Amino acid sequence: MNFIDSFIKLNEMETVHQIERMHAYPSRFYRLANILEKRPEFIFVHKIENSFFNFFDTSRFSYKPNNLLFLIFFIFLLLIFNKIFRDQKKS
Amino acid sequence: MIKKNLELIILGLILIFAGLLYCFKLNNVPSGVYVDEAVAAYDSYSLVNTGADHFGQKFPIAFRFFGAYTPGLFVYINTLPLKIFGLNNFSIRFVSVISSLVQLIFLYLITKFFTKDKLKHSRLLTIFLISFIPWVVFNSRLGYEVTLAQTLITVAVYFLLSSIKNPKFLLISSLFFSLSVYTAHTQKILAPLIIIFSFFLLKIWRYPKKIVLFSFLILLITQIPNFYLVTTNSFWVKTSSINKNYSSLLSDINYQLFQTISPKTWFNQSPDIDIQHQIPEISLFYSWMFLPILIGFIKVFFQKKKSIEIKFIIGFLLISLVPGILSGRFMSTQRLISLLIPFSIFLFLGIDQIIKFIKNKLILILLFVSLIFYSLVMLWRSYFILLPNLYASNWNYGADQATQYIQSNPDKHFVIDNTRNPRQYILFLYYLKYNPQKFHQEIGDYWSKDYYQNTKYISNISFSNLEFKPISDDDFKNINNIIIGDDLTINNSDIDNKGLKIINEIKFPNQKPAYIFYQKK
Numbered sequence: 334m335n336f337i338d339s340f341i342k343l344n345e346m347e348t349v350h351q352i353e354r355m356h357a358y359p360s361r362f363y364r365l366a367n368i369l370e371k372r373p374e375f376i377f378v379h380k381i382e383n384s385f386f387n388f389f390d391t392s393r394f395s396y397k398p399n400n401l402l403f404l405i406f407f408i409f410l411l412l413i414f415n416k417i418f419r420d421q422k423k424s
Numbered sequence: 425m426i427k428k429n430l431e432l433i434i435l436g437l438i439l440i441f442a443g444l445l446y447c448f449k450l451n452n453v454p455s456g457v458y459v460d461e462a463v464a465a466y467d468s469y470s471l472v473n474t475g476a477d478h479f480g481q482k483f484p485i486a487f488r489f490f491g492a493y494t495p496g497l498f499v500y501i502n503t504l505p506l507k508i509f510g511l512n513n514f515s516i517r518f519v520s521v522i523s524s525l526v527q528l529i530f531l532y533l534i535t536k537f538f539t540k541d542k543l544k545h546s547r548l549l550t551i552f553l554i555s556f557i558p559w560v561v562f563n564s565r566l567g568y569e570v571t572l573a574q575t576l577i578t579v580a581v582y583f584l585l586s587s588i589k590n591p592k593f594l595l596i597s598s599l600f601f602s603l604s605v606y607t608a609h610t611q612k613i614l615a616p617l618i619i620i621f622s623f624f625l626l627k628i629w630r631y632p633k634k635i636v637l638f639s640f641l642i643l644l645i646t647q648i649p650n651f652y653l654v655t656t657n658s659f660w661v662k663t664s665s666i667n668k669n670y671s672s673l674l675s676d677i678n679y680q681l682f683q684t685i686s687p688k689t690w691f692n693q694s695p696d697i698d699i700q701h702q703i704p705e706i707s708l709f710y711s712w713m714f715l716p717i718l719i720g721f722i723k724v725f726f727q728k729k730k731s732i733e734i735k736f737i738i739g740f741l742l743i744s745l746v747p748g749i750l751s752g753r754f755m756s757t758q759r760l761i762s763l764l765i766p767f768s769i770f771l772f773l774g775i776d777q778i779i780k781f782i783k784n785k786l787i788l789i790l791l792f793v794s795l796i797f798y799s800l801v802m803l804w805r806s807y808f809i810l811l812p813n814l815y816a817s818n819w820n821y822g823a824d825q826a827t828q829y830i831q832s833n834p835d836k837h838f839v840i841d842n843t844r845n846p847r848q849y850i851l852f853l854y855y856l857k858y859n860p861q862k863f864h865q866e867i868g869d870y871w872s873k874d875y876y877q878n879t880k881y882i883s884n885i886s887f888s889n890l891e892f893k894p895i896s897d898d899d900f901k902n903i904n905n906i907i908i909g910d911d912l913t914i915n916n917s918d919i920d921n922k923g924l925k926i927i928n929e930i931k932f933p934n935q936k937p938a939y940i941f942y943q944k945k
Contacts, residue, residue, distance in 0.1 A: 354705070356934060357813035369805055382711045386692035395682030404681065415726065 340380045341373040431544050435532060438548065439525055442555035446521040446564040448808075451513045453565070455812035455933070456819035458700050459847040461567030462854040463489045465516035468502040470860035478853065479871035480864040485606075485649045486658040488871070490847050491881030493658035497606040498569035511857050516567035523575040524564030528555055530578045534765065535772045537585050537733040546776040549792065553775070554768055556803055559708035562701075563761065573608035574761045576600050577615070581740070581765060584622055585733055591631040598639040602646040610747040610759045612659075617743045619643075625736055656876035680749040684760065687714055690767075697754035699818040706806040708757060709767070710799045716774025723773045741766040813933045820851050822930040822938030826908060827855035829928055829941065833906070834889065841895045841909035846883030849892040856888075863887050900924060900944065907942040914942060 343351060351370055358366035369375055426433065457465075467477045467487055476482045477499075486493040501519055509515035532551045539547070554560060563571045580600035586593040601619055604611040622628065628636060653659040683695055691714045694707045709717070724734055741763065748760035782788045812819075830838055830852070842848055853863065866887045871878075884893040895913055899905055900922045907913065907924075914924065919942070928941035 353814065353934070354810060357810050359809075362809070369801070382692060386688040386711070386714075389686070390688040391686040392679075392683045392688065392695065395679045 340384075341377050343376065431548070434548050435529075435551070438552045438555055439528065441552075442528060442564075443521070443525055445556060445561065446524055447514075450517050450521070450565060453808055453812050454700075454819040455816045456821040456823060457513060457516070457567070457851060457854060458819055459845075459850055460489065461516055462820075462850045463487075463847075464494075464499050464502060464568050465506070465511060466850060466854045466860075467499045468506050468516075469511050469854075469857070470863075471499065472503050472506060474860050474864065476860070476864065476872075478850075478860055478863060479867070479875070480869065481872045481875045484875065485653055486876065488658070488875060488878075490850075491879050493876070494569060495606045495608060495612075497603060498572050498608075501572065502567075511854070513567070517565050520564050520566050520568075520571040523571045524560060527560075527571070527575040527578050530575070530582045531765070531768045534578070534582050534585065535769065538737075538769055538773060539776065541776075546779050547772060549779075550768065550772040550775050553713075553771065553796070553799075556800060557709055557713075558703050558706050558803060558807065559757070559761075559764065561803060561807060562703055563758075569608045570610075570758045570761055573604050573611050574764065576604035576607060577611060577618075577762055578765060580604060580615075581618075584618075584626070585736065587631070588626060588732060591635045594628070594631060594635055594639045595642060598642045599646065602643050605647070605650060610761070613747045613750070614743065614762055617746060618740065621739045621743060622736070625732065625739060653876060657879050658876040676753050677749050679753070680751065680755060681745075683755050684745060684748055689755075689757075690714075690717075694757055695755050696757045698756070699815055701757055702815070703806045704810040704814050706802060710795075710802065712795055712799075713771060716778060717767060717770045718774070719777050720770030720773035720775075723777065724770065737766050737769050816932045816934070817936075817938065820845075820848070821932055823848070823851040824855045825930045826939045827852055829930075830890065831856065836906050837889050837891070837902075837904050838906050838908055839891045839893065839895065839899045841907065841913045842883055842892045843894045844910065844912065846881075849883075849885045849887075849890075852890060852892075853887070858887065897922075900942075903944045905943070908939055909942065910940060911937045913940065 354370050355366050463478070464487075467489075470476060470478045471483070474480075477484050477487055479488060481488070485496055487496050487499050498519065502516065505515040505518040509518065528551055531554060532547060535547045535550060563574070577600075580597050583593040583597035583600065587597060598619075601615045605615050650659065683689055688707075689695055690708050691711045692707050694702050696702055724737060727734060730738075744760065744762040744766065747762075748756065751759045779788060782791070812821075816822075830836075840848065840852070852858075867885065870882075884891075886892070895907060895909060899907060906927070914922070918924075919926070923945050924942045925945050926940055927943050928939075929937055930939040932938045
């Protein structure tokens, strides 16, 4: 699977879920089900969304308790910078 | 005349749209009843008929739901729609529908505190968008206390912010904060923290002394029933799940914090441990809302001169994280529901910035029309198509059909396997509309004894011709027994070995078995 394909093609597990979803639609919505579940454009949008949010997913770091200290330190720095920035503007 | 009231007319139309959306197929989607909904509904039913909950406790302050307790206001309010519409899925979810509509009105009013512009487009657009956010739609169609509690907090916050200009509103605010504590456990943590924070931020001691005193009295008097409960398990029992071990507690907080601040949680995939808190293939907000909410967030946090309202919303945001972060090992989005208020403000400020940034009206209209259309299609797909089908088992699909079969066979004795769902007796009480007085007599006084202290839960319950327990070999031997189970109750190969036959089968929409009825050949 090349890079482009990875955004429009489904792996085995994803195909199983896709079939499950297709079966959920009443028969009168068959055409719509095909568009929403099978069209490469929609698959592409969903995969892009997933990749985007996976990239920013902070819960990946939650398994190391030390990261909590880093987070608190980061927020502390952010607050200090915010204050400095504000004071500079005032002066 | 129309031009003068345009804002009200549009707001009215938004509420009509939201009301229709929240009531659409309310009986059937979600496709069944969750045990927490059923127990609240049956307790209301029992209250109406006997003045006691289903365990026989007369007018409880907190209701004993299985092995835990829930503050009682929702159950009491629920008696009103139950009287009007009867005991059914629509009536038990109706309080949440109304609560959500009221919440929308007050969120709209709260946005007024965050803009000096006279233009109302962005505020109306924001409220319209909030009305069909998956999180809001999901909670507005839910038959338990979270939505009502959130609405009470929203109303309290509105009057609290109003009190900055007119201190008299502090009286109403304190009443609503106090009521929220009687609705859900989360508010027991949230309301006191907000009150303490606001006291210092708004410098409430500078308010007229009479108003401060009366507000305090309102809080004090309305909390008397809770003072009575404060030494019992019923006041604390849900928080007892918090790990007492220090290192585990820190690890849980760490996990919860990183989950909570992750955009993936809010805009892509909800990590909630309970499937019945989720909608398939969609998270709490639409993914595109990440951008306006982020813009609003930056605007709030990096504003040069922060107004008192902005400071309040920052504090409120941080306080709202507390109940969620303290909820143990697994994330519960329902404990974070109060974040809807700051998120609504961020969304509003972000939308406002986008509207100001894109000067071309045509592009703006096209942009929002396509986003709204896309969002509504995704909501329809996830909530109305996928949820009732893919999550049918989590919503106890089939229990109503099982009770219909039981009703049509009153001379048989049914043994229901509760190994995988120990709380399912309540579903049968609910669907059978079983006479609560009769139920009180049949279960005896074990449950009503030491009502506010006893957290021991016994799942094996018998009433009428029904017996709920894990199935044993002896149950198969009795020819008069009909065993109700699922596909894991008995191995397919054992059906013949034990001399059983399948006499009825209720299937989930995906054709997997929900309930199987076995009887001795």
